[in-house]
Amino acid sequence: MNAAPIGVFDSGIGGLTVVHALRARLPGESIIYVGDTARVPWGPKSPDTVRRYAGEIAGWLVGQGVKVVVVACNTATAHALPHLRESLRLPVIGVVEPGARAAVREDHDGHIGVIGTAGTIASGAYERAIRALAPAVTITARACPLFVPLVEEGWLDGEVTRLVATRYLQPLRDDHVDVVVLGCTHYPLLKPVLRGILGVGVALIDSAEETAAETARVLRASGIEAPPGGRGELRCAVTDAPDAFLRQAVRFLGEPLERVETIAVG
Amino acid sequence: MNAAPIGVFDSGIGGLTVVHALRARLPGESIIYVGDTARVPWGPKSPDTVRRYAGEIAGWLVGQGVKVVVVACNTATAHALPHLRESLRLPVIGVVEPGARAAVREDHDGHIGVIGTAGTIASGAYERAIRALAPAVTITARACPLFVPLVEEGWLDGEVTRLVATRYLQPLRDDHVDVVVLGCTHYPLLKPVLRGILGVGVALIDSAEETAAETARVLRASGIEAPPGGRGELRCAVTDAPDAFLRQAVRFLGEPLERVETIAVG
DSSP, X not given: OOOOOXXXXXXXXXXXXXXXXXXXXXXXXXXXXXXXXXTXXXXXXXXXXXHHHHHHXXXXXXXXXXXXXXXXXXXXXXXXXXXXXXXXXXXXXXXXXXXXXXXXXXXXXXXXXXXXXXXXXXXXXXXXXXXHHOTTOEEEEEEOTTHHHHHHTTOOSSHHHHHHHHHHHHHHHHTTOSEEEEESTTGGGGHHHHHHHHOTTSEEEEHHHXXXXXXXXXXXXXXXOOOTTOOOOEEEEESSOSHHHHHHHHHHHSSOOOOOEEOOOO | OOOOOEEEEESSSTTHHHHXXXXXXXXXXXXXXXXXXXXXXXXXXXXXXXXXXXXXXXXXXXXXXXXXXXXXXXXXXXXXXXXXXXXXXXXXXXXXXXXXXXXXXXXXXXXXXXXXXHHHHHHTHHHHHHHHHOTTOEEEEEEOTTHHHHHHTTOOSSHHHHHXXXXXXXXXXXXXXXXXXXXXXXXXXXXXXXXXHHOTTSEEEEHHHHHHHHHHHHHHHHTOOOOTTOOOOEEEEESSOSHHHHHHHHHHHSSOOOOOEEOOOO
């Protein structure tokens, strides 16, 4: 047993979908979340820069006494996970491996699609993780750079979003994928539009839910779960002014957020 | 006379439209350009954070011996211009005043539209600058957060961009503006789409061109123009890896760019 909080971070607000999944699955765990909103987004930035930013934010979380770090950002997982696992003296969970495992589990005919930011797709992290489990599958990967701005603008459906998604998903439809990994923590908010274009026969893998399941396994395996019976607290911090984050948080978190603090990192 | 370079900076790549205009108007001037690509975009970030980033980048330029600093970014001009003018010991030119002056000059029936990033529009900088010159005009301002991602994705026309622009520009059409200020250095690349929606009767103010004209005036007034007859050099630096910047630069600059260096700032 260990009552210390779980540390979760993302480049911005998207990682709150992981927090939402964690709170649903592990209601007794306290969570400290950091969004690096002063430097968001990380998706288009270089591996070195993302590694530096992720290291700084994770270091701050460790300084707060967290018992485990969840990298709730696909780009940071793709670029920085090995580096964080080497440098931190506690379990570090990324979003890529759980998503890849779920994709292979749900796939029936050997065609898997992956969508994400430019950085995540260029890194090839999902391809590597999927091929390590299922070397023979065909993978169709596509960067969808406009999805994050569309979600942050609040345009979760409507003609524009449908047109953009139709264009981005065409290569996946051409290759008849039967599973699509939502390789960005913003994308679960687009599920209805994506399902409308891909059809109900295609499984959508929500890496937020898979990562929460993986976190539960790691806590159990390490014997560091929170004492039973309590209700975990949620503390949120950002690196820029909190207004926009506070306004948008409920959409990602599924519950209202009363307070966000600003911290100086980097 | 002064052969020292002009310093120009932006949060990313958009400021190259200002460099393009400067090189067309002042071919003898050398230019050092910095894009803060490790922290781009500045548009959605808080005034304090933008002020800090702009101060760091401008400080680097001053260290390189520039004779004047051009803030080729509407968000930075809106939030940081007075601060930069106080702290730097050389002329500092922003993009807002020249754009506001041109808008008032082109306006005939007292209805001016302004479009820009969330930060620029929320700052009210254009409204203040326009009202200082023409207190009685009606101003319709609209943030267009998807325009920058659309330009960076290279979707400069087509159905999606037309739909997004139609939605954003509706309030300006409802108010029958006869002038629209393109209050973001990315927006000149969308001119054909914007003109198609607004009609040829609406004047589009390109703040890049107006800022180049203002820079020429300041150099002349201060007697610090480059010696005549030479051909100015262009040096470009970014704060993240240069690949994506190099690939996209020609679209904004109108000439190919052979080399971009990476600098450590912030």
